[in-house]
Amino acid sequence: MKIAILGYGTVGSGVYDIITNGKPQELKKIEVKRVFARSRDKMPLATDDINEIINDGEILVVVECLGGINPAYEFIKKSLENKKHVVTANKAVAAKYLDEFVELAEKNGVKFIFEASVGGGIPWLVNLERTRRVDEVKRVYGIFNGTSNFILDNMYRNNEEFESTLKTAQDLGYAEADPSADVDGGDVVNKIILSNALAFDIHVDPDFPTYSMRNITKNDIDYLKQYDLAVKYIGETNVVDGKYETSVMLSIFGKESQEAAVPLNNNIITLDGSFIGELKFYGQGAGKLPTGNAIVQDIVDISEGASRVDVVINNNLTYTEELTRRNYLVRSSVKLTGNLIESIEEYKGNFYIKTKEISLKQLSRLVNDVKEQDSKYVVAKFHK
């Protein structure tokens, strides 16, 4: 089976290396015919003319590793319209145009699959699909972003500040020069949108509660450590009785939990099924070979004609911000009062304000009050 790879950066070259150097027999059936890239210096198969790929009837699968929205969107669309299967690791374009891609793929009798876009090398989406053949999923949550985990883990274990840790992450190549996607939530938002699609058949806009982790300090970590607690950056969706609720924010776990034990830039993602209970999947959520591996798994599924469950978007669930009630922790220089507050503790010049069990909607109002007076506030959920 002949394929083309769009992009020859970290992920694209990882896919190429695994297909050409991997030992399993399944890989021998796959041949990279073309690579969409600017220069032939490093890659003799390179072409900078996308039409040489789109119009090549021999190429059955287009593997999109460009990242970003443009030209990835156009290339994926054209590939599907030309009856080519598309495999991508591009969470941004997949999360934004999922329903369009799914519809186009169905219309043209091809597959649009995106295992590597969530959890990198972790076989998360395929297991989520598989679980749903037998069970109902009630909840998904997890550490979807390795950079934010690297930062929080380093702050926790090495008692460092956010800024110095971010610098380390940037020096190691884990974080971009502009870290916003990792620390303000954009990356996790895309990944929870894609997880929602496979877990609950919904394609949602990114306008659910999303709180940055940018203001977290060593002081905050120390405060939580006193109570044997650790904080992680979590995407989460809960479903009850036809309603769903999604959020991306810092969440507080006991230090003996699986989540607290996730080191460095690893990910852990959980599904909770009615029969199966909690299943957790842990591994490398990014990187050349792990991400490349997940992409090649998708390619092998197409090559072997494996029965992947088709993505169905029926949007049968109703959005709410009043589904779950949780205790939240707000750290601020402002001493909040009111009937949503359970307790306030002062620790090294800051107020640590624990709310009663309130809804995301109530939290949102509370945070709006804080924000006006203290832009450096932090908010975290007590995980339950």
Place this chain on the structure above:
Amino acid sequence: MKIAILGYGTVGSGVYDIITNGKPQELKKIEVKRVFARSRDKMPLATDDINEIINDGEILVVVECLGGINPAYEFIKKSLENKKHVVTANKAVAAKYLDEFVELAEKNGVKFIFEASVGGGIPWLVNLERTRRVDEVKRVYGIFNGTSNFILDNMYRNNEEFESTLKTAQDLGYAEADPSADVDGGDVVNKIILSNALAFDIHVDPDFPTYSMRNITKNDIDYLKQYDLAVKYIGETNVVDGKYETSVMLSIFGKESQEAAVPLNNNIITLDGSFIGELKFYGQGAGKLPTGNAIVQDIVDISEGASRVDVVINNNLTYTEELTRRNYLVRSSVKLTGNLIESIEEYKGNFYIKTKEISLKQLSRLVNDVKEQDSKYVVAKFHK
């Protein structure tokens, strides 16, 4: 697709309940026609004549939930010979007769699959199979037995002794009246044999180093706690350059590891792949609905014609006990000496003897010396 369930105990009734009460569409295509059980009181489909099942041409899948070797062995064999797919959760019979069942299934053009036999509800074997389509697995290890984990976790968190904890586990139904399979290694031995088959294409006899956890005491746990260490009961196989080494024994982990964080009767199982690195799978390793769920996944795979990888046993690897070198900890009333010993510490009347980095073969000689003088010794590996 019509199926028969052999046995209507915990697992068999779980399978029946999921198929008849589960909501996913895939389940509607499956019909339980017969159940092999003694009494029709609880189960109107019951028959105590296995031939009514074996000779029924409508029944395409036989789901063996009897446990134990006999009559499970004969029933599986007859089912395969009668060209019926067989799904089982029975690790004992699968580990013992794997090559025979695999050969019989191939000869008769049917499947023999056993997802639920290792890790209960955790999709471990299917992900191991899947990983190998793209990657080479170098190592598998993990907490394969929930009862032993329940005991060690309770001893660690609640400072209890082995005997009182075992009693609690028995009262909760986690441990049998005779706990030997769980605490002396038999259960983990079967599960690592089955994991070895899928990870490395080998079907091995259960004569590799297996050390009981029966002698562990609160004192041992306390000793390790001083160093921020926890102990878990681990099955492990390593492969290097055409050689393999397997063991079942207590293993010592840092208290911040994923393994140390596994609570109650949960399991966590890890594979280490050349490209993918470590992937960990966590969940309920036993119980009516988790185990039933894994069995029903196998049934759905058959029903949907899913491309499960066929088990291949080529036994191309050579057995050795000299592949890895590790530090071990021996606790004994005997003060060992000799050139394999790195250090000895006395703690509350016992000697805690740390070996140099030695092979399993060297460990075996050392333990033989100890055993003669102190039958209550404990041995554990420092996990690396």
